[in-house]
Amino acid sequence: MIYIENIFAQEVMDSRGNPTIKASVILSDGTQASAIVPSGASTGKREALELRDNDPERYLGKGVLKACENVNKTIATQLLGLSPYNQNQIDGILQEIDNTDNFSNIGANAALGVSMAVARASAESLKLPLYRYLGGANALTLPTPMLNIINGGSHADNTVDFQEYMIMPVGFSDFKEALRASAEIYHHLKKLLKNTGHITSIGDEGGFAPNLKTNEEPIEYILKAIENAGYKPQDDIAIALDVASSELVESNGLYNLKGEGRKLSAAELVEYYEKLVAKYPIVSIEDGLSEDDWEGWKLLTQKLGNKIQLVGDDLFVTNAKILQEGINQNIANAILIKPNQIGTISQTMQTIRLAQRNNYKCIMSHRSGESEDSFIADFAVALNTGEIKTGSTARSERIAKYNRLLEIEEEMVISEYLGKTLFKK
Known part of the structure; x- marks a missing residue:
């Protein structure tokens, strides 16, 4: 033994x-x-x-x-x-x-x-590859990446309130092409920011950290970069936001958008999101309300839950008990998965399976303080989470995960080819 x-x-x-x-x-x-x-x-x-x-x-x-x-x-x-x-x-x-x-x-x-x-x-x-060991024969899905290409909030020292502005390459049949398109958009965004007089230094997760006037302006820049790269917003590339509202809420329950010089109630913030979703190709909002604002989350889910992905991160902290409370109260429709929020691989898997049984989408996620370890790339494939957040196409600790996913995709292609060859009559 x-x-x-x-x-x-x-x-x-x-x-x-x-x-x-x-x-x-x-x-x-x-x-x-x-x-x-x-x-x-x-x-x-x-x-x-x-x-x-x-x-x-x-x-x-x-x-x-x-x-x-x-x-x-x-x-x-x-x-x-x-x-x-x-x-x-x-x-x-x-x-x-x-x-x-x-x-x-x-x-x-x-x-x-x-x-x-x-x-x-x-x-x-x-x-065995790690994804095959953890997921068995059913580990089949390469995740769609959510690439954080403009950083704000606590991930960057700038005037942008929302923590992450992400692109999701939704119109591609394989991971390799989705990643290529994302990298091209990232470089076009850098050129666009530079040409308009903005700094192109990067935040913790590899996204750019310009000082912009409103929380909509990053979206406008990203949409322009998508078009400059030759792709179509919404059809090829969608937008996702991580607001990290727990960082914005004050003791009086108001959300302080310092970059815009205004404070909003939960209802006003939900109305703001509705306008953004109507105006832009936004398909996902993470932590739209604070972790303690469950009434606000109920309203947000009522207003947008049938239209876009509403992700609980601070809300659920990869905890099955807390997720079950959210399921019972019909709060959010997706959960961010961070193994270090809960403590072990088995507990993380239990939370993912609970979410999947209740039709909550799962997004495997890195942390802002990362390393060259690519465990979560295999983990996302093993559990068929379908989506992964692991930063922009910059900084080697982020690229390690993307490169591992490229390896996994290649392994799967080779395995499929060998299987067809082996059983060919």
């Missing part, structure tokens, strides 16, 4: 220059695999706990030595000798070790690093 022989963790760096955990697993057959845990900037308050050292003498308090120690001493002693192939058992033990609802003892970063590394080691041991 193949078993887990060793588990250890170390501090490494994420894309924002902050420390994070790299967990490694060694199996008795010699297989060794690692996983790096991402970190968010705008986080939901009900997310699982990311354990930091809070030592001002190291990394401004952001060190993760405690979480690494929890892997090396607490977690390892409980998992050594177990089969790596029972992911549910491994992840269940991680929850038992912690014994809280949000991993506030050992840290969700410690738990997720081990959970991911065990899954990857198991796949490599069985000589």
Whole structure:
């Protein structure tokens, strides 16, 4: 029987220059695999706990030595000798070790690093691609990318209130061509911004971060870039927004659009979205209201739920219990999936399956603090989420995911060809 022989963790760096955990697993057959845990900037308050050292003498308090120690001493002693192939058992033990609802003892970063590394080691041991190991024969769908090409909010130091302006290449039959079109639009957008006197520096997720006068102006620039690249808005390329409203709401319940110099009630903000959707080819709005504004979410869902995708990120935080509340109250119609919001691969899969059973769309997502780890690319294919958010066509930590999806698509094409050849009469 193949078993887990060793588990250890170390501090490494994420894309924002902050420390994070790299967990490694060694199996008795010699297989060794690692996983790096991402970190968010705008986080939901009900997310699982990311354990930091809070030592001002190291990394401004952001060190993760405690979480690494929890892997090396607490977690390892409980998992050594177990089969790596029972992911549910491994992840269940991680929850038992912690014994809280949000991993506030050992840290969700410690738990997720081990959970991911065990899954990857198991796949490599069985000589299977990770997406095939996690998803089996039904892992068939390459996700449509949602590319964040203009950054605002807490992802950029500019005057734009909405956090992400994304393009979705919806009119393409394969991932390769969808990505090519997106890259071309990105470069046309850069040229357009430069020619109109705007800076072309980029934010955390690789999108441009210009200072613009309104929250509509980025959409106008993107539509022009789409046309300049030779594509048709809506038919070829659609628009998606991540408003990150939890970052905008004030204690009085008003949403402060500082860039536009006005404050709106939930009802007024919903009306604003209705006008945007009527005017532009917007097919998805994420976190349109704050995580606590469930009445506002009900109104938003009533007004736009039959027209576009309404995505809960801070609202649901990849938590099956919270998602079930949303389903019961008919709030939103899609969920953003971030494994580090919940803590383990098994819990993430449970949330995805709950969403899919109830016809909620799923979008696999990176975090603003990322690494070269491409786990979520395989994960999106494994669970057939259909969509993935992992930044623009810039910054290597974002490109790593896209390049992995290109590899997976090529593997699938080759497998299909070999299957047809093998069974050809």
